[in-house]
Amino acid sequence: MVEKRKPIHVLEAVNRVMTRLHTSGIEKIPLEEAGGRWLAEPVIADEAVPPFDRSPFDGFAVRSSDTTDASREHPVTLRVIETVGAGHIAGKVPGPGEAVRVMTGTIMPEGTDAIVMFELTKEAEDGSSMTISRSFASDDNVVKKGEEMLKGDEVLASGQRIHAGITAALATFGYAKVTVAKKPRVGVFATGTELLEPGDKLEPGKIRNSNAPMVVEQLKEAGAEPKYFGQLPDDFDHCYEQVTDVLGEVDALITTGGVSVGDFDFLPAIYEKLGAEVLFNKVAMRPGSVTTVAFKDEKPLFGLSGNPSACFVGFELFAAPWVKKAMGAGKPYLKQTKAVLGKSFPKPNPFTRFVRGHASFENGSHTVIPAGLDKSQVVTSLALSNALIVLPGGTRGFEAGDEVDVFLLRGDGGSAFYEPVKERRT
Ligand SMILES: Nc1nc2c(c(=O)[nH]1)N[C@H]1C(S)=C(S)[C@@H](COP(=O)(O)OP(=O)(O)OC[C@H]3O[C@@H](n4cnc5c(N)ncnc54)[C@H](O)[C@@H]3O)O[C@H]1N2
Numbered sequence: 001m002v003e004k005r006k007p008i009h010v011l012e013a014v015n016r017v018m019t020r021l022h023t024s025g026i027e028k029i030p031l032e033e034a035g036g037r038w039l040a041e042p043v044i045a046d047e048a049v050p051p052f053d054r055s056p057f058d059g060f061a062v063r064s065s066d067t068t069d070a071s072r073e074h075p076v077t078l079r080v081i082e083t084v085g086a087g088h089i090a091g092k093v094p095g096p097g098e099a100v101r102v103m104t105g106t107i108m109p110e111g112t113d114a115i116v117m118f119e120l121t122k123e124a125e126d127g128s129s130m131t132i133s134r135s136f137a138s139d140d141n142v143v144k145k146g147e148e149m150l151k152g153d154e155v156l157a158s159g160q161r162i163h164a165g166i167t168a169a170l171a172t173f174g175y176a177k178v179t180v181a182k183k184p185r186v187g188v189f190a191t192g193t194e195l196l197e198p199g200d201k202l203e204p205g206k207i208r209n210s211n212a213p214m215v216v217e218q219l220k221e222a223g224a225e226p227k228y229f230g231q232l233p234d235d236f237d238h239c240y241e242q243v244t245d246v247l248g249e250v251d252a253l254i255t256t257g258g259v260s261v262g263d264f265d266f267l268p269a270i271y272e273k274l275g276a277e278v279l280f281n282k283v284a285m286r287p288g289s290v291t292t293v294a295f296k297d298e299k300p301l302f303g304l305s306g307n308p309s310a311c312f313v314g315f316e317l318f319a320a321p322w323v324k325k326a327m328g329a330g331k332p333y334l335k336q337t338k339a340v341l342g343k344s345f346p347k348p349n350p351f352t353r354f355v356r357g358h359a360s361f362e363n364g365s366h367t368v369i370p371a372g373l374d375k376s377q378v379v380t381s382l383a384l385s386n387a388l389i390v391l392p393g394g395t396r397g398f399e400a401g402d403e404v405d406v407f408l409l410r411g412d413g414g415s416a417f418y419e420p421v422k423e424r425r426t
Pocket residue numbers: 190191192194195207208209210211212256257258259260261262265287288289290304305306307308310376377
């Protein structure tokens with residue numbers, strides 16, 4: 001007699017996984033390796049930025065009081081006493097009627113309080129003087145110390161994913177090493193006697209393993225350190241032995257296939273023999289209803305479906321946010337938005353459906369259309385998708401023009417929480 005599983009809502013399933021302890025520990029890594037990781041501590045300005053008053057132009061540093069009477073009719077000529085480039089400090093202090101030639105980024109010479117760009121001056125052939133025909137006030141064209149940040153300011157809160165702009169801020173404030181959460185090591189097994197590797201020639205009854213390379217890639221996108229342990233045939237003893245063998249080496253383990261109720265679906269029995277705590281083994285969603293998550297000694301075991309689209313969705317909903325939270329992400333979930341359905345989806349479903357779709361942002365509105373065949377077994381729709389369209393379960397389908405919830409795949413910023421979509425429409 002086949003076991004009857006009780007489906008739980010997606011939100012409940014997500015919460016059961018995400019409320020478990022997430023610890024990978026922290027480490028300090030070189031700035032140049034920190035891209036894609038999450039800040040485990042806030043970035044604090046170690047100094048003001050800019051750290052000194054400086055010139056924003058190639059021009060002349062002047063004493064504004066010398067220019068008060070300058071006009072087109074009565075130009076003022078100042079003696080140029082020195083030339084200073086960025087990184088150098090003026091050696092002389094200009095007196096009345098004197099100016100210093102400075103380049104962009106140069107610290108303001110002592111005694112000067114305004115910058116006149118070259119284009120507004122007339123220089124003597126020999127460079128010994130220059131003439132201006134308008135007045136300048138104190139601080140005109142001076143970039144002031146601390147204009148951008150003051151010493152001790154919080155520049156960035158922790159929990160943000162490090163991109164090029166954050167790298168620039170880290171470099172500015174002297175973070176040659178950056179404190180980040182350690183990458184969780186996540187093991188991957190593909191189960192199924194029918195599986196061949198991508199380089200193999202097809203044989204009757206066999207298919208190429210697409211789940212393992214896909215999940216490894218999803219893990220990389222999520223920022224984890226994937227470790228692919230290979231394929232396992234549908235043999236209980238062999239699978240059990242392999243799973244127990246590798247558990248010590250990883251922080252989490254993902255398997256694909258073998259989680260349903262078939263005669264050779266051994267994952268449920270493996271969880272039982274391991275004494276793992278099964279959080280759920282049926283979710284009210286399509287695809288991926290058989291997705292199972294169990295914990296063995298605080299290590300999650302993600303039993304993803306063998307069907308490629310179900311495997312993909314199960315990863316994005318449960319494994320990816322766990323990985324990101326373990327890595328210190330403040331916003332571990334897929335980015336969520338609303339979009340207009342560009343094409344009708346007439347098939348009703350009692351469960352929430354995550355349709356692989358293509359979202360585009362044009363003329364100020366988001367439109368999303370289903371990508372390819374919407375079946376759990378389908379692989380190619382995944383290649384065309386950049387979004388999951390969330391269609392709540394109910395008794396009728398959806399029409400073009402309906403507003404729908406959308407999860408954006410591979411987006412840079414995520415959401416802080418898994419927003420409960422209506423799980424059932426009436
Ligand atoms: N009696 C029932 N049968 C099934 C149910 C059910 O509720 N009652 N659920 C169906 C649903 S929904 C899904 S989804 C699948 C899930 O099956 P498993 O997770 O146990 O996966 P397998 O049986 O091992 O494989 C399913 C399917 O996927 C192919 N596969 C497996 N691994 C890979 C891989 N690495 N790369 C590409 N394709 C893979 C496999 O050949 C099968 O065709 O169960 C339904 N059945």
